[in-house]
Amino acid sequence: MIRIRGRALPHGEHVDLCADGDRWTTGPVPNADLVAEGWLLPGLVDAHTHPGAEAPGDRLDHGVLRDHLRQHVDAGVTVIRAPGLADEPPPWFGVDPETPRAWHAGPWLAQHGQFFDGWGRRADHAELPSIAAAQAARTGWAKVIGDWRSNGEPVPLDVMTAVVEAVHAVGGRVAVHTQQAAGGEVAVLAGADSVEHGMSMDPGLLARMAEQGTALTPTLSVMRQSLPEVRSRPDSPAKRWYVRGARAHPHLVAAAAEAGVRVLAGTDSVPHGRILDEVRALAGAGMRPHDALAAASWDARAYLGLPGLEPGAPADAVVYAEDPRTDLDQLAHPIAVILRGRPVRVRRTG
Known part of the structure; x- marks a missing residue:
């Protein structure tokens, strides 16, 4: 049995929690070991990551998957x-006790002639809704490549709407990759549950996203990181498309947060474990540090149906010496990481 105590975010109230298996409890647990105390988060979340392969097109490797996790x-x-x-x-x-809890959408679903060779499943428009629904019935999510790069035709609105309706009918959710204005509009108008990347999206769609509960996972840090290399390439329509969209992306993120859109932190990068970079990028775009941290912790967990640091909640937590909202660099130095009621990482102090 383990115990943690300190100020719990998001509200900063003092809590004293014990892990009764994989659930937190405030009741007395005899002989519980005090693992850490400080500032407590209910575990961090990376809402957009593709572990298990080193490069686009690689086969899923179980050893690589464990390393990434x-x-x-x-x-x-x-x-x-x-x-x-x-x-x-x-x-x-x-479910492995030493790796994160996970939600997934199986292989990507794409139109013919689009996406990375060797990855995903290509489908005709007529079969895309039923394939997506079958995937979501198994795993809760389906992921559709709504558009591809600068010139790939987006999935038509009527097809994407049918996909969303079919997935929702089986109790699932739809994530849509989009980096074009047209594809972003299709994703939002079809009622997708999350827009992945959202580069070049019309800010005029943000009010509708907020109203219908469509989340935005902007993967801002990886775009910002790639921008200098893309700028160094010879001029081309594809280069101009990417530079224009990536430069405008921080403004879109700030506007989304202001409009009440749920923003989720996702890294979409190798090496894995770079959630701090995304939180920094969200804050750098203009989100309050509190909200940038929420996008990678309690709000993202709520989006996935997980409660925070409260009795009966899954026994996950990360403990820091100081309030990470006032110093985001604290995220790089956790005192302890608790996963499923077990201390999987502990840094002894004093």
Whole structure:
């Protein structure tokens, strides 16, 4: 039995929690070991990551998958959402005691002639709704490549609407990759549950996203990181498209937060375990540090149906010496990472 105590975010109230298996309790637990005390978060979340393959097109490798997931845990990530994997994952994915809880959408679903060779499943428009619904019935999510790069035709609105309706009918959710204005509009008008990337999207759609509950996972840090390299390339329509969209992306993120859109932190990057980079990028775009941290913790967990640091909640937590909202660099130095009621990482102090 373990115990943690301190100020729990988001509200900063003092809590004293014990892990009774994989659930937090405030009741007395005899002989519970005080693992850490400080500032407590209910575990970090990477809402857009694709573990298990080193490069686009690679096969899913179970050893690589474990390594990637351990990198997440080292960074304090106790929950991931993988909107697209190189293949269906092994049975231990998401339940192994030393790796994060996981939500996933299986392989990506794409139109013919689009997406990375060797990854995903290509489908005709007529079969896309039923394929997406079958995937979501198995795993809770389906991921559709709504558009591809600068010139790929987006999935038509009537098809995407049928996909969303079919997935919702089986109790699932739809994530849509989009980096074009046209594809972003299709995703929002179709009622997708989350827009992944959202580069070049019309800010005029943000009010509708907020109203219908469509989340935005902007993967801002990886775009910002790639921008200098893209700028160094020879001039082309594709280069101008990417530079224009990536430069405007921080403004879109800030506007989304202001409009009440739920923003989720996702890294979409290798090496894994770089959630701090995304939180920094969200704050740098103009989100309050409190909200940027929420996008990678309690709000993202709520989006996935997980309560925070309260009795009966899953026993995940990350403990820091200081309030990470006033110093985001604290995220790089957790005192302890608790996953499923077990201390998987502990840094002894004093």
